[in-house]
Amino acid sequence: MPISFARRTAIFWSLVLAVYLLGYLIVRATLVHTWQRDGQSYVIFPEWPRSLYYVYRPMADLDGKITGMRFRQSSITEAK
Numbered sequence: 001m002p003i004s005f006a007r008r009t010a011i012f013w014s015l016v017l018a019v020y021l022l023g024y025l026i027v028r029a030t031l032v033h034t035w036q037r038d039g040q041s042y043v044i045f046p047e048w049p050r051s052l053y054y055v056y057r058p059m060a061d062l063d064g065k066i067t068g069m070r071f072r073q074s075s076i077t078e079a080k
Contacts, residue, residue, distance in 0.1 A: 024059045042070045
């Protein structure tokens with residue numbers, strides 16, 4: 001019996017969401033730095049690719065509200 005269109009669509013969007021969340025978790029874990037200006041920990045998104053910041057910004061906003069983590073779009077060299 002073939003899988004219905006609704007079920008295939010639900011599976012597809014579930015996979016898209018899972019890939020998005022996994023990608024966000026990897027980005028968040030690898031880009032945490034201490035910003036020199038205030039000594040606080042931030043997820044500092046690199047200047048390039050700029051799309052990385054915009055793709056994950058909705059999740060970063062939600063994450064910041066839940067966990068208190070701070071986010072910036074800035075140069076990594078400022079974080080050292």
